[in-house]
Amino acid sequence: MRGGLSAIIKKELARFFTDPRSVITTILLPGLMIFALYSFMGEAMTGLYRVSDDYEAQVYVVNMPESLRPVLEGQGTEIQTAAPGDLAGLRDKITNKEVDLLVVFPEGFDQAVAARLSAKGGAAEDGVGLSVSPTGLAAPPNVEIYYNSTRTESSGAYEAASQLLQGYRDTLFTTYTVNAVPDPAVASPYDLASAQDQAGFIISSLLPMLIIIFLFSGCMAVAPESSAGEKERGTIATLLVTPLKRHELAIGKIISLSLIALLAAVSSFVGILLSLPRLIGGAPEGMADASIYGLNEYALLLAVILTTVLLFVGLISVLSAFARTVKEASTLVMPLMIAVMLVGVLGSFAGAQSNLLYYLIPAYNSAQCMAGIFSFTPNVAAIGITIAANLVLTAACVFALTRMFNSERIVFSR
């Protein structure tokens, strides 16, 4: 009977889409929740390490040397001078997070530096190697910088101060520089990875795992309800007394449920994409932009995702058909879920697998393919094998489900 398959698909879709509650809970909510959660996480994470722009650091200096005064005071932070007697009190205040930074220069810093400079300079003029330590010279003057690493403002000030002092030291005596940055306000020009590659790198290590998880959750939301649910409510027998072929019922269910699960996964996916810029805070503009991928990547991705969903729905439906109730089905599917997540995570984080046999492993193959596509290094043979393996396994699920719908022990178990 030809109308059977389309009637089943239409019915399953109608059941889902004309019920606002199921549309909201399985399609809209996951995407919204992920967007809200991840945006919030991203905000919270960047907020944790960011100092507000108008923050005035509390900085104290003891024995400010004249040579450094213009450099230090030119930073736009008001620097307060303290007497050596205030040291203990100021250190306590740093511990208590009332003061951010205390810089203590040894007395006679400028003179000590000058003495060492002339000693080294003399040695150089004499043509003696620098490795020979100048004898009869006092130990180098040490600048103490006290700060509190648990306070972001304090760490920030510490980093700025030590950079400044090291920079000053380098200008006094420069042999060579490495990756000198003319203007600290400009991002380092030395990393030549393209913004596209950087985004691909982040996305390829994170997304495949997330997508596998969302695909499976999407399938979990609809498949047990449809096969164990129909058994539980006794509506499946009503279908089985019609001339509808059992394989039409199995295929119809798997196709329609896959469509729904796919939508649920797409919703989660869109939620991630929208929240990525905020999740990867501080990343350069446009870095987490989905538009870095072209039509080819999306087409391959879609093929991998579609066949993965078909397989997941197939597997969950078969397991659920053993169960008498939806609850029992969820319990039965748990081990499968754990296995899929584990294998999916392995596939996402393992380096690209060159042995094509690995692409026969469900979930692992999908994760690997997606990671490859996201990092612009898709392995076409591997993707082909993955898609074929997924389809063959789905066909096996259809076959098993057909057998089960035919089996009175499954349908009319007591």
Place this chain on the structure above:
Amino acid sequence: MGVVLRAERLTKTFKLSKKQQNLEHTAETMRTAANNLSFDVGKGEVFGLLGPNGAGKTTTLRMLSTLIKPDSGDATVEGHSIVREPEQVRAAIGFLTSELRLEDFFTPDYLFGFFSQLRGIDAATTERRKRELFERFGISEFAGVKVGSLSTGMKQKASLVISIVHDPGIIIFDEPTNGLDVITARVVTDYLKELRDSGKTIILSTHIFSLVEKLCDRVGIIIEGRMTACDTLDAITRDASLEDRFFELFVEAGGEVA
């Protein structure tokens, strides 16, 4: 009068689960629910399977409607074997039982269309039959209400109507009045009479004597999976009432009436 349904030595044995053994206080691990059942049903006839609870009536009707397969034996429905040609059998019959549920989420209107499509009925015929049957059972008013919100009686009527969307020539009805309120039960028995009068073949099962007396031309009495008598109602009830005759057979078969 041609035979449209012929059951030949139908046998079905179930494994009893532990739960079931406890429930029925039995140590048996197997139960032969249908034991070598043979009977014929002629065209246009109303055939009743009469028996106490657990006699094997539902099992027999489920085999006839191809929901379960016999362990041995076979039956033909309009010449099609229930074992080898289940799809043709399903196309020829309408199977009704209170165990066949409709999905709560849909309306009778939608379900009528859905099941008509499953059975390959064209749109015009579907509309016509829907109007007739909904009118006949007073469903029209509730056609757009989700099954889950219907009263029990209305649900049962909707379920009945949907089992016969394809106007089957043979109707198999397991316990037609079981669980129905008196009014719905009356509507259903009246409709069965109508179907009989319009020439349909009906096979029903029941444990209610009066229903057999009211409707059936012929009756098979089954006790513990065995056919203990199978004849016209008149032949079986020659000198006694159906009830008395049943208990005679019941005691003969080794049954105990406490």
